[in-house]
Amino acid sequence: MNDTTSANSSRIEAIIEAALAKQAKYGSWALETSLTNAWMVELNAAGVTRPNTDESAVMFNCHEFHGARETAHGDIGILVKLTMPDGRSVKGFTAIEAKRSQNTGEKYSELKFDQLERHLKHTAHHHVLLYSKQSVMLPSGGTAVHAVLVPTRLVLALQDKTAILENAGIRFGAQLERMFLGHDLDFSKDTVAAVLNGKKPYRSLLTAHFSYSKDSPDDGDMVPSSNCYRKLTKATLAQSSYSKATTERHIRIGEQPGDSVSLLPDPKSARRGGPSR
Numbered sequence: 445m446n447d448t449t450s451a452n453s454s455r456i457e458a459i460i461e462a463a464l465a466k467q468a469k470y471g472s473w474a475l476e477t478s479l480t481n482a483w484m485v486e487l488n489a490a491g492v493t494r495p496n497t498d499e500s501a502v503m504f505n506c507h508e509f510h511g512a513r514e515t516a517h518g519d520i521g522i523l524v525k526l527t528m529p530d531g532r533s534v535k536g537f538t539a540i541e542a543k544r545s546q547n548t549g550e551k552y553s554e555l556k557f558d559q560l561e562r563h564l565k566h567t568a569h570h571h572v573l574l575y576s577k578q579s580v581m582l583p584s585g586g587t588a589v590h591a592v593l594v595p596t597r598l599v600l601a602l603q604d605k606t607a608i609l610e611n612a613g614i615r616f617g618a619q620l621e622r623m624f625l626g627h628d629l630d631f632s633k634d635t636v637a638a639v640l641n642g643k644k645p646y647r648s649l650l651t652a653h654f655s656y657s658k659d660s661p662d663d664g665d666m667v668p669s670s671n672c673y674r675k676l677t678k679a680t681l682a683q684s685s686y687s688k689a690t691t692e693r694h695i696r697i698g699e700q701p702g703d704s705v706s707l708l709p710d711p712k713s714a715r716r717g718g719p720s721r
Contacts, residue, residue: 481508551609
């Protein structure tokens with residue numbers, strides 16, 4: 445990972461971790477959806493709109509599911525559109541099952557292996573997101589985190605629900621960045637269509653358009669069905685656990701720290717094959 449990408453990942457992680465730390469100290473740890481919505485709206489709010497330049501940009505939108513909970517296919521859907529410097533675009537999707545830590549018994553006792561088996565059959569590169577109320581140190585080093593991501597296949601192989609799973613995980617912020625860059629996604633057109641038209645809904649849906657072209661990213665073809673989704677904003681999150689609106693931001697490279705969340709490597713690096721990792 446080059447210096448630019450490493451710094452970007454740290455910024456993303458700082459936003460997610462700050463939101464979860466606030467929930468752990470002042471909010472509720474009773475629902476995974478509430479924890480997910482908390483960092484989603486903060487990630488949205490971190491961006492700023494800038495004049496169009498030659499730099500890469502990204503637009504975020506967050507949505508929440510408003511249908512019957514039992515009809516949802518899982519906790520978190522991540523839908524990414526990636527536009528390359530020559531104008532070509534691809535769309536990819538992946539899903540995450542979130543589980544929060546418990547105060548008694550096995551730390552992640554609500555994990556259901558049969559449920560994960562079903563998810564894995566329908567979603568390539570499926571992951572489990574562990575929300576730990578007490579931040580944890582990972583073997584990979586760095587500061588303690590509340591959000592740890594583990595490949596679902598590994599969770600199923602270990603058949604474990606204890607804190608041992610955290611040792612098999614990586615920092616969520618780092619893996620989320622990889623997804624934004626097009627890694628570990630399912631590029632099936634049928635899958636993408638099913639997510640957008642509501643045939644495959646998720647309780648929380650994050651859409652992102654990353655563009656390496658001179659044109660500003662847009663969400664014209666990334667808006668999910670209003671029959672099962674409503675948009676999510678920071679303002680409405682305070683009103684209910686299931687909010688009612690959206691936020692969208694253009695985030696650009698090369699700004700001063702604190703101006704925005706810079707996620708993408710330099711476009712010249714992308715043309716050479718992307719950042720080293």
